[in-house]
Amino acid sequence: MPAATLSAAHPAPLPPAAKRPAGSRKSWAFLIDSAVFLFVFAMIFGIYAIGRTWLGPAHPQAHISQNPRDLPLYAFYSLVRMVIAYAISLLFALAFGYAAASSRRAEMIMIPLLDILQSIPVLSFLPGVMLAMVAVFPHSQLGIEFGSILLIFTGQAWNIAFSFYSSLKTIPRDLREAAIIYRFSRWQRFVELDLPFSTIGLVWNSMVSVAGGWFFLMACEMFVLGKRDFRLPGLGSFLQTAASHGDTRAILWGVAAMIALVVLLDQFVWRPIILWADKFKFEQVESSSTPHPTLLHLIGRTSVLVRLYRRLFRPVVNRLTLLFTVSARRAAKTFAAPKQHRLRQRMAYLLLAGILVGLGFTVFHAIRELSDLHREDYVELFRSAALTFLRVNSALLLSALWTVPVGVAIGFSPRLARMAQPFVQMAAAVPATALFPIILLFFLRFRGGMEFAAMLLMLLGTQWYILFNVIAGAMAIPSDLKEAAQIFHFASWDRWRFLILPGIFPYLVTGLVTASGGAWNASIIAEYFHFQGRTVSVPGLGSTISSASDAGRFDMLLASTLIMATIVVLINRLVWRRLYRLASSRFKLET
Amino acid sequence: MSTADTARTVPIIEARKLEKFYQHPEGGRIQVIAPIDLAVFPGQILALLGPSGCGKSTLMRMLTGLSPASGGTIYWHGHPVDGKFPNVAIVFQSFALFPWLTVIENVEAPLEARGIAPIERHKRALRILDAVGLDGFESAYPKELSGGMKQRVGVARALVVEPEVLFMDEPFSALDVLTAETLRGELLELWLEHKVPTRAIFIVTHNIEEAVVLADRIIVLGRNPAHIHADFPVTLPQPRDRKSPQFVELVDSIYRVLTQPHHKDDLAPARTQAPGAAPKPKPVMLPHTRPGGLAGLLEILVDRGGRVDLHRLAEDLSLDLESLLPTIDTAAILGFVRAEEGDAIITPEGHEFAQADIQARKAIFRKAALANIPLLRQMEQALRAKSNRTLSEEFFRDLLEEHFSEEESRRQLETAIQWGRYAEIFEYDAGSGKLTLTES
Known part of the structure; x- marks a missing residue:
């Protein structure tokens, strides 16, 4: 993520000798x-x-x-x-x-x-x-x-x-x-x-x-x-x-x-x-922000x-x-365009054949495993997939709701960026799962607390991707556009509608894509956790995967994994990739 | 070296019937470069001149082995090369330096690739950096340097391998005017004083004056498909005076050649067009311009009495060929201007256009466009034939791809859309890629 502009700039293009000073580093060298x-x-x-x-x-x-x-x-x-x-x-x-x-x-x-x-x-x-x-x-x-x-x-x-x-x-x-x-x-x-x-x-x-x-x-x-x-x-x-x-x-x-x-x-x-x-x-040219x-x-x-x-x-x-x-x-004495080696081609075909045989074998066994599952199992699986879908997207929505205003505020104000940056980076570096037991300690006192805790973990795990991207997007909005909005006295909502949201859109999409994939994967911990001598869980695809793995139920594990992979890939293809294309054509800031 | 001498020497590189085409998936081929005969002689600077998109760079890439030829043979000292290219180097328009390597590491890299020991390659690199005036900058990174300095590194990197032929792909066109002029002078100095063992220089450019200042021979390329349009020997002694009558005359005559309507197949010199290789008649190829500059050009023409010498005009506006020619082409295609003997002459339609107000101009443009540009006429008819007056751009792109390469089709359509929008023939929605007929 591009940092705030204030960094004590890069050393200006000095004569080469000054690039790696020897004298001043001597005292450090011993310590190092x-x-x-x-x-x-x-x-x-x-x-x-x-x-x-x-x-x-x-x-x-x-x-x-x-x-x-x-x-x-x-x-x-x-x-x-x-x-x-x-x-x-x-x-x-x-x-x-x-x-x-x-x-x-x-x-x-x-x-x-x-x-x-x-x-x-x-x-x-x-x-x-x-x-x-x-x-x-x-x-x-x-x-x-x-x-x-x-x-x-x-x-x-x-x-x-x-x-x-x-x-x-x-x-x-x-x-x-x-x-x-x-x-x-x-x-x-x-x-x-x-x-x-x-x-x-x-x-x-x-x-x-x-x-x-x-x-x-x-x-x-x-x-x-x-x-x-x-x-x-x-x-x-x-x-x-x-x-x-x-x-x-x-x-x-x-x-x-x-x-x-x-x-x-x-x-x-x-x-x-x-x-x-x-x-x-x-x-081509040295940038001012490092x-x-x-x-x-x-x-x-x-x-x-x-x-x-x-x-x-x-x-x-x-x-x-x-x-x-x-x-x-x-x-070779002179350079030549690379030639196709017959041996290498044969090896490639052999490899391909090996992979195909392996694939066939796997598919055969996978189908046998899957055929052990009953219809009720599938109904259950799709129900949990729907639940996780809701959970993941609510987490995304919540993340976006707080990160967009905060990120824009940080991105627009160098002073705020300077103050927030170390804190935000530290917070982002801490793995959310480590905090999960503490979250559970608090939430499990309430009814339905696990539901909140699960969503919170997804949120904690994925909101940073969105935040960092929004900050970067807000910083990338050219100041003349901001000034134009000021000159024409845009009302606050118009400012968001015409300037900020379109400006950060490509970045927001990038953040959301990463966050969405992350949240689906996080569901295996967020929905199913061993805590205080028992298992706390909420119904969902993640908890199905975790419990199937715990119980050694390979058929269930296989089916739920397949469903999760399909959903994630489909969402990527049908939603994110399209938004991405839109972002890179219509909402690209070209100078 | 005079042309009489070169005729007797064996060329270093010779291309015979060198051509490039793409096979169209539904049969037929798209000819990018018509079969070309070309030779590079020792002791010569050869300039390849032509408008942008005419295939200059592709031709150079075939000669250096970067891009395979579709047909023909390249000879090196009289022996055919097949896939194995001897000692060449390229100076790139964009410099193509590795930003993570220091200046000297950039120059050493080609030597490293040749397996030369570190001490030796350091010595050689220092020597060549000294020759191009970069001593003291060895350990700087490219991004710390100005454009001119960067291109000096590019030249040093090329010369360090002591190439027999030095290829330069528009080496000075990314630089400002003064820097470019300085570098041209330095290059000539290296060359004329034999400070480098290079035996020939092949420079691709779209700047006529640059070609006349540097070259001993200038080959003018025509386009669609690329073919040799003219071949000028330059016998002016170095250093050349840009104000001398001979210099001005040569520049003028190259302008004359370039402004002939050479993009139509039937007018291409028969010499380079092998029988049977000519593809089926093509639609008029649109120059990649926006109609915006058209009015400006025509107003200037009217101001100057309706006829203007193109060389003079370019000089007065400090424009190079790259920026001026496409606009002239546009005006010529629309019938607003006639090109004659290196002059542009305004037509009555052009006069009317220049004098009209914004709305009237659009109407005149529309009429001229529909009358003179088959592609736009075709688009208008196709849209009118649909009940909802809407078609996707893909439809037209497919049509164009029967005549042009994929890349060129994209650009042709882009240009056609620009013009069609300006003429209010249709509207275009970039989001959905749909064209809709404008109902008047």
């Missing part, structure tokens, strides 16, 4: 180096700790402590899962996006597939992933850990992949041609054109994905699958256990730890990365990650580029 040393030491210890547990015998039902003293270790476990899951997601996204963007035929299948995968909630992947992993590593904790990591992965990978794909598709033709005419090897093109061009999209989507990961952490660290009960030590399971025991003190500790971890990550990892990613902005540097403005550029990139990653990439180039050069 010691920090790096400590960090490495901690890493080694961490790897040892992780290795010992993971390679040890399987403990599917680890005892989850309620002692706050165990929280640092639990936080560490969760963080490691998160990091690994994210790393896999990123690799997957890069491979998937690259493949989809480079083959027209693959693209036709892969992109709709992403749409569908994105609409499937985490829990629906649970049985498949867990059973497979436990089967692969039957006696080791590794299987269970890996299952949990893959679950987190299923909530993170898709939007990153989509972002990479669409970035690749929008690389300007001239840059592509420059890469061809100057004979970049595939690898060089990837690291010097494809990847840099996609960086900003990748960073923002990674943030969204990781936030989603924290949101579903509870579901990914502790779950029931039929008769089997899986518990992995971590922050999510700590919170979940505290919630099911109704241990208020432990809940508060857990929430505090989660918030602390997320905020720390935000400040020490994401902020510096965003600052660094700014140089990948594809623009992402707002918070606490770490000073060491942002030299933060551990960026240093690591400069010292370690860059030389390795350079080496690789040279290596690939030389071998490519050896193969």
Whole structure:
């Protein structure tokens, strides 16, 4: 999201020598180096700790402590899962996006597939992933850990992949041609054109994905699958256990730890990365507004990650580029248009055939599973789908009702933006699920409280997407239009009708699309929760999925997942995509 | 080097019967570039001149191997190339620099691609940056530079690979007038003093004066489909004086060639039009203009006594070909102006139009448009034939795609809609893409 304008602007185009001053950073360098040393030491210890547990015998039902003293270790476990899951997601996204963007035929299948995968909630992947992993590593904790990591992965990978794909598709033709005419090897093109061009999209989507990961952490660290009960030590399971025991003190500790971890990550990892990613902005002239540097403005550029990139990653990439180039050069003295290799074509056909057979097999079994369901089951399913539909859209409506005026107010006033920004960003960074037990503590005292709590969780989980987009939209309205509205003395309602609403419309739609998908996925937690030794739930598609997963009812899980995916995809196609088109044709602010 | 010399030398690049067409899904083909013979000789700067959208860039992309040709052969030093293109470099109109790389990294990238060791490529990059006057800017990022500086980086990046032929795709048209002039001078200096080992320069441009200042040979391209319209040798000695009579005369004669009604197939030189390759008769291709500028042009014509030299006019209005020619074309198609010997002459209809008020102008425009533009007439008749007087734009686009490429059809329809709206022939709703006949 574009930050308020006030940021202590970018350093003006100084002579190159001034870009990376050496003297003033000297005193910092010592501190940073010691920090790096400590960090490495901690890493080694961490790897040892992780290795010992993971390679040890399987403990599917680890005892989850309620002692706050165990929280640092639990936080560490969760963080490691998160990091690994994210790393896999990123690799997957890069491979998937690259493949989809480079083959027209693959693209036709892969992109709709992403749409569908994105609409499937985490829990629906649970049985498949867990059973497979436990089967692969039957006696080791590794299987269970890996299952949990893959679950987190299923909530993170898709939007990153989509972002990479669409970035690749929008690389300007001239840059592509420059890469061809100057004979970049595939690898060089990837690291010097494809990847840099996609960086900003990748960073923002990674943030969204990781936030989603924290949101579903509870579901990914502790779950029931039929008769089997899986518990992995971590922050999510700590919170979940505290919630099911109704241990208020432990809940508060857990929430505090989660918030602390997320905020720390935000400040020490994401902020510096965003600052660094700014140089990948594809623009011809230097823009005046840059992402707002918070606490770490000073060491942002030299933060551990960026240093690591400069010292370690860059030389390795350079080496690789040279290596690939030389071998490519050896193969062909002059550059040639890529030829279709017969072998590769055959491999592709083989792969396609394999996928088709697998697909046929799956469909066959899925149909058999589905045929076990009775008519009443389907009636029930559609009823719950309707209920969740109402809930999701009420949450969206409520979100829009408060975020539009607030976002516009913030976007129009630099002063307000400056004050609100740190607060809003922190609030958005906190995973709403962590707060859910506290919300429940309060709401369950009332009749029908769960209904409110469910909606509130959806709201908390998704309103930020809308808010940030509305702020960005309000800021993008040119000031001459605002002045015109002033000159003609528009009444307040006319100002909204003719200026503000059309102005923010494209942004609002973008926010709503993300929020809508998020809210559907959030329903699996919002509608069904283990709390104070019992299960609190409201009827809905999310709770059907959760309870089916709990009870090990695969037929029900399959049917409800199918329905949810269909609804989400249909809404995307029929509603959002049309609004999107309208937004980009009629409501685009062109200069 | 005179043309007599070049006739005896072997060309570096030679294209024979090079053409480009798209196969229409329902049979037939859309010819974008008619079979063209073209040669680039060593020691020459060759300028490819033509109005926008005529296929200059496509031709250049075929010669560099960026875009496959549909037919014909390209020879490099007399040997046919098939898919494998030797040492070429392109300077792009939009600079096409990688914004995340510093100046020197941008220049080093092509060397990196050739597997040259880091120290060596750094040395070479520094040398060439020095030559184009960028020393001191090595570690700046492109976005910190002005347009002229950026294009210097573009030139340095192209020259660092020591290309035998340097291709330039409208390299100075994104720059302001003064900067462009400076860069042209610098380019000539590099070239004339043999500071770079490049043996030929191929420059695509729509600026006639630029071509005459730089080139040893100017090829004028006609459009629809693209074909070689004229081939001028330039023998003026460097440095060239823009005010000299020879210079002015050459510019004038190129103007004359360009303003001939060359976009009609029957008038295209038979030399470049291979028998049988000519597609079925096309509708008149509309220049991509809005009718707004038309009145201004005609008023100026009336002010100057009804006849004006186009070169002079362009100079007085400081417009280049790109902006002036389409408007002249528009006026000519509508029958408001006749182009003759590089002059524009106003017709009685044009006179009437220039003198009328806004409402009367629309009526005159409408009459002229329906009389002279088959597409608009066709659209009007089709709309009238429907009982609700409404058709979707897709209908017309499909019709156009029988004659033009997809991209060109879109632009043709866009232009036709602009004109039809101005003439109050129909109304157009951008949201639904529907055209409705205006009932008078």
